[in-house]
Amino acid sequence: GYFMQFREGHTFFDRWYAHSENPTRPTVKISVEQARLFTRQIEAALEKRGMLYHAVGHGWTCEAFGVPGLGWDPVIQDWPGEVANSLALVNGRRMMWNDIPLITSLCFSNANVRQKVIDCIVDYVQSHRNIQALHFWLDDGFNNKCECAECQKMRPSDYYVILLNELDDTLTQLGYPGKIVFLSYADLLWPPEHRRIQNPDRFIMMFAPITRSYRRPLFPKDLEYKLPPFVRNRLIFSNNNDEQLAFLRSWQALFPGDSFIYDYHLWRPGTYTCDPDALFLARLLSSDIKNLKQLGLNGMVSCQLQRIFFPTGLAMYVMGRTLWNADLEFDALLDEYFSASFGPEWQLCKFYLQSLSALQDVVPILEKDLVQHPQAETQLEQGLAVIQQFLPVIERNLKLPEHSQALSWFYLRVHAELMQQFLCMLSARAAGKKEEAARRWNEIKTFVREKEDEIQPVFDVYAFISTFERAFREEAG
Ligand SMILES: [Zn+2]
Numbered sequence: 001g002y003f004m005q006f007r008e009g010h011t012f013f014d015r016w017y018a019h020s021e022n023p024t025r026p027t028v029k030i031s032v033e034q035a036r037l038f039t040r041q042i043e044a045a046l047e048k049r050g051m052l053y054h055a056v057g058h059g060w061t062c063e064a065f066g067v068p069g070l071g072w073d074p075v076i077q078d079w080p081g082e083v084a085n086s087l088a089l090v091n092g093r094r095m096m097w098n099d100i101p102l103i104t105s106l107c108f109s110n111a112n113v114r115q116k117v118i119d120c121i122v123d124y125v126q127s128h129r130n131i132q133a134l135h136f137w138l139d140d141g142f143n144n145k146c147e148c149a150e151c152q153k154m155r156p157s158d159y160y161v162i163l164l165n166e167l168d169d170t171l172t173q174l175g176y177p178g179k180i181v182f183l184s185y186a187d188l189l190w191p192p193e194h195r196r197i198q199n200p201d202r203f204i205m206m207f208a209p210i211t212r213s214y215r216r217p218l219f220p221k222d223l224e225y226k227l228p229p230f231v232r233n234r235l236i237f238s239n240n241n242d243e244q245l246a247f248l249r250s251w252q253a254l255f256p257g258d259s260f261i262y263d264y265h266l267w268r269p270g271t272y273t274c275d276p277d278a279l280f281l282a283r284l285l286s287s288d289i290k291n292l293k294q295l296g297l298n299g300m301v302s303c304q305l306q307r308i309f310f311p312t313g314l315a316m317y318v319m320g321r322t323l324w325n326a327d328l329e330f331d332a333l334l335d336e337y338f339s340a341s342f343g344p345e346w347q348l349c350k351f352y353l354q355s356l357s358a359l360q361d362v363v364p365i366l367e368k369d370l371v372q373h374p375q376a377e378t379q380l381e382q383g384l385a386v387i388q389q390f391l392p393v394i395e396r397n398l399k400l401p402e403h404s405q406a407l408s409w410f411y412l413r414v415h416a417e418l419m420q421q422f423l424c425m426l427s428a429r430a431a432g433k434k435e436e437a438a439r440r441w442n443e444i445k446t447f448v449r450e451k452e453d454e455i456q457p458v459f460d461v462y463a464f465i466s467t468f469e470r471a472f473r474e475e476a477g
Pocket residue numbers: 088089106107108109110146147148149150151152
């Protein structure tokens with residue numbers, strides 16, 4: 001299957017065409033109608049391949065009021081009174097959450113508000129009959145739920161279940177056979193206390209543990225782990241995988257229907273991600289997928305970048321193969337991938353990436369609970385030496401007769417150049433040289449921008465730059 005996020009995925013196409021992180025490229029603004037045309041092409045490609053089409057997700061909570069939910073950008077605008085009165089009451093005010101319609105919650109105890117949302121979904125499914133699994137998620141905010149006297153009476157998930165049941169009633173009356181995917185995520189991880197889904201056959205539960213740790217498999221160590229208390233709009237989202245799985249079990253106790261996980265291993269981009277070790281991440285994917293059955297989940301939708309094959313596509317390969325056959329062993333897939341991708345000298349290549357991975361995981365950027373390794377600078381220098389020693393191997397493989405293998409080595413050469421700069425930046429950070437680190441980061445940005453035409457099929461420049469920029473901003477406070 002394939003999941004197309006939002007009605008026409010406008011924001012994701014826009015990230016490419018607008019080139020907002022690459023001033024050396026022209027900015028092309030695409031319209032919603034153009035994004036719709038792209039979406040239709042994707043739909044045709046899915047149909048041709050007999051793939052399940054999952055669609056939409058967030059956005060109903062604003063589209064229902066004629067307010068587009070195209071993405072996470074703020075929209076400064078005066079909304080009509082009807083919209084304002086329907087919004088969640090938070091801190092005594094009903095207003096857009098950070099001016100972003102997509103993450104603004106509603107007053108769901110209000111029957112008129114619920115009816116608006118349901119009408120919006122019903123209209124949509126009737127004119128989009130090719131969708132096999134329509135995702136009905138609420139707003140993409142957290143700690144932003146309505147505090148009015150009525151809404152306070154039950155948890156947000158209770159009101160969500162009321163909405164799901166009302167939607168199911170209407171769809172049943174209309175004879176609509178499609179499945180609706182509902183989401184256990186953020187504030188909705190805490191299960192309903194008073195309401196139950198009446199017609200489980202209509203629904204598929206999607207469990208999205210977005211704050212989980214990607215350093216450890218998602219598998220319980222403590223089956224007795226208790227849910228943290230639900231305190232409206234004061235919720236704390238932990239990266240403790242036992243806690244995440246306690247949420248899953250609490251929903252499973254109430255909902256007997258079909259379910260899958262929505263997971264984020266490849267959400268962040270490129271060469272040095274939440275997890276700097278791409279081999280580690282591929283291995284983690286393998287064990288997470290193998291564990292799904294024991295967790296009572298029937299599959300996975302990967303919330304990820306489309307272009308995430310740099311320097312290799314190992315993680316994607318492992319994900320696809322293991323979702324198809326969970327008995328496949330990771331090490332066998334690893335060898336299969338490297339030998340096919342890199343040709344005769346694949347073992348050298350595998351050893352090189354393994355050595356490099358082991359040396360760079362010393363200066364935390366994105367994973368907050370890591371600490372800097374005491375030997376960080378020495379290790380990073382060793383990493384530079386590993387790259388330097390390997391460059392001749394890359395050079396002699398660039399002209400392999402098999403084009404796809406030569407291309408793999410080409411990407412590896414760009415990766416080596418990028419990693420040399422990246423390790424220098426990490427080294428400056430490890431030594432506390434902030435100005436040098438900032439200068440190095442600017443050089444890295446220039447490098448990937450200049451290379452964008454050559455590497456864009458496998459590497460998302462926008463995502464790479466914006467992810468680290470955000471991390472550095474948060475770090476600087
Ligand atoms: Zn309310």
